[in-house]
Amino acid sequence: MEFTVWGIITAIVVGLIVGALGRLVVPGKQNMPIWLHMLIGIGAALLGTVLARAIGIATETSGVDWGELLVQVVLAAIAVALVAGVGGRRRVTR
Numbered sequence: 001m002e003f004t005v006w007g008i009i010t011a012i013v014v015g016l017i018v019g020a021l022g023r024l025v026v027p028g029k030q031n032m033p034i035w036l037h038m039l040i041g042i043g044a045a046l047l048g049t050v051l052a053r054a055i056g057i058a059t060e061t062s063g064v065d066w067g068e069l070l071v072q073v074v075l076a077a078i079a080v081a082l083v084a085g086v087g088g089r090r091r092v093t094r
């Protein structure tokens with residue numbers, strides 16, 4: 001299993017976009033900075049690249065690999081939603 005340059009670049013771009021959008025969509029004050037949401041999005045999108053290659057969805061095409069991109073977006077969105085949901089619920093009461 002080998003990474004392509006475009007697979008890594010799309011994972012970074014997808015992670016940044018999904019992380020930022022996830023931060024903006026969740027209402028209320030957030031306990032985590034936006035860069036952390038973006039970092040989690042990048043990590044999940046990179047994991048999506050690995051997963052797509054492992055199960056054979058990702059193919060070597062001359063254009064956009066839509067299957068790999070879909071896996072990246074879905075995993076990044078799930079990860080950011082989970083982190084935003086868990087981080088948003090934690091409150092310190094005094």
